[in-house]
Amino acid sequence: MVHGRDSSQALVEREQLYDIHGHCLLAIDRVTLTELLLNELESLPNVKLFFRHKITTIDLKQQQIQAKDENLAERHCQNHHLEQQDISQHVFDLLLGCDGTHSAVRTSMMRSSRLDYSQTWVDILWCQFTIPAATAGSFTTPSASNGFSVSPDHLHIWPNNEMMLMAIPAADKSTAGTLFASLSTFAELERNPSQVEHFFMRNFPGAAELIGLESIRKQFEMNAHEPLISIKCSPHVYGSCAVILGDAAHAMVRFYGQGVNAGLEDVQVLFRCLNESEALDLGLGHALECYNAERVADAHAINDLAISNYWEIRAGVRSRYHLLHKAFEEVISRYAPFTGFVTQYSRVSFSNQRYSKISYHGHIGPTGDTPGLARLEDTFV
Ligand SMILES: Cc1cc2nc3c(=O)[nH]c(=O)nc-3n(C[C@H](O)[C@H](O)[C@H](O)COP(=O)(O)OP(=O)(O)OC[C@H]3O[C@@H](n4cnc5c(N)ncnc54)[C@H](O)[C@@H]3O)c2cc1C
Incomplete structure (x- = not known):
């Protein structure tokens, strides 16, 4: 759901589909997912927590x-x-390093082997804001329902060329908003916190009223202003005894919403490699080599895709040229399925294709202005 103002300056919200086939993203509460996984682990007789x-x-x-x-x-x-x-x-026998962005396992692999490593701090900070559940007389948007202040069935975006506010409804009927903006914008607001309310009103129509005029400045001052990091490394394995998965191997910026999926895919690929090596009696070393050969390229690709998608959500969603491009791609996808054409977003979000096989030509990174048309040979599956 894209929020903004129309030509008469009235507040509007406009639904934008992820793709022409009506696919949607499924969100799961972090605590619920962790509990499910822990219960599953606890039920295994050979696991000690x-x-x-x-x-x-x-x-x-x-x-x-x-x-x-x-x-x-x-x-x-x-x-x-x-x-x-x-x-x-x-x-x-085998150490699985799933210990996140500042992984101790990765650090020890770097000390003990020729592991290439790069980390980039992106010129963007983020800060969390909570949009409370609707109460009698509180400000809500037209699509709000079921006790939420905004529609519970959408991911909400307030695009603004150089910055963005996005918000995701939570199980308790509140909505978790995140402001993404440059370091200099944050520095300016930190110097003049009295401007926070005005800043939101000027840049994100209706959002200040949803968050609450009395609490928006307090939330900006109380909540952390966090950086975004992108990490690439290679290899992801050490001999036949250690492997890193998830953010430990590929912490990425948050703009494709693929952080958890990429980690789950690591697990899927690792288990396939382990099973294949076991079936052929090739040993752990072979399994880890197979995992590394497949996963490094994909991890690097999704890191780059995540950075390039920032332009799409902060500016592309309201660029006429971009929307026309998207409509054109989707019409081909629907009415000429024999071409095998599928949009980049669908391929990343709604398929299990390898990230490294998905082209991102034509989608400009955070400093780009306009998206070019994807090269035809790159966009066929
Ligand atoms: C605010 C925010 C919002 C996000 N939203 C999304 C989203 O909507 N969708 C999405 O897909 N991704 C999202 N992400 C990214 C997602 O959270 C990560 O990609 C994902 O959590 C990575 O999982 P992981 O298990 O690899 O690492 P983590 O979740 O970081 O887990 C690492 C674990 O290792 C433990 N650990 C670390 N060091 C040690 C040590 N020395 N000894 C023992 N234990 C240790 C930590 O305590 C932690 O439990 C978001 C990230 C942030 C910060």
């Missing part, structure tokens, strides 16, 4: 890790000393 254990040392050659029990350590810290039992030692 350790909560609040931080891996502090990894010795890849000896295949050992040390973990600090944070509960014990906290208790001892109050008595001003750490104790031997706070640290436990574990040996491993």
Whole structure:
């Protein structure tokens, strides 16, 4: 749902489909997903879970890790000393490093092997704002229903060429909004927080009223102003004993909404490689090589696609040229299916095609102005 003003300056919201076939994105609450996964793990007889254990040392050659029990350590810290039992030692056959952006497993792989690594801090910060559930007399948009202040069935965007506000409805009927803007815009607002309300009114029509005029400045001041990072590295494996998956291998900016999907795909590919190697009795080393050969290229591709999609959601969704381009692509996709043509967005979001096989020619990155037409040979499946 794209929010803005019409030519008479009235507030409008306009629904924009992801694709001509009516596909939609499915959202899941993070806590619910974590609980489901933990329940599944707990039901396995050969799994032992350790909560609040931080891996502090990894010795890849000896295949050992040390973990600090944070509960014990906290208790001892109050008595001003750490104790031997706070640290436990574990040996491993295969270490799966799913430990996020600042991965300890990746860091130890970098120390022990020729791992290429690059990280880019993008010139954009983000800050969370909560749009509360609707109450009697509160400001709502025309599509609001079921106790929400905005439509619960859409992802909401307030595009603005150089910045953007987006919002996703949550299970408790509030809506989680995120402001994305340049470092200099944030710096200006931090210098003049009294301007926050006016800034929203000028740039994101109707959003200040939805968030609440009395709380918008407080939310800007209280909530963190977070950076966005994009990480690429290669390889994603260490010999036959360690592998990194998820953000540890490919933390990306948030503009394609693929962070979790890319991590789940890592798992799918790793299991396929493990099963194939086991069936042919080729060993762990072969399985990890197979995973690495497939996954590095895809991880790099989705990192680039995520950056290039920022233009599309902050500006493309209201560019006539871009909308015409999109309509043209979708008409071909619907009425000439024999061409095998599918839009880039559909291929990324609604298929299991490898990211590295999906072209992003023609979609300009964060500094670009206009999208060009995708090269025809690149857009056929
Ligand atoms: C505000 C925000 C909104 C997002 N929205 C979306 C979205 O809408 N859709 C989407 O697909 N993606 C989204 N993402 C990205 C998504 O959250 C990540 O891609 C995803 O969580 C990565 O999962 P992961 O398991 O690889 O890493 P993480 O979720 O970061 O998990 C890493 C885990 O490792 C643990 N850990 C770290 N170091 C150690 C250590 N030394 N010892 C022991 N444990 C350790 C951490 O405690 C954590 O539990 C969003 C990200 C942010 C920040």
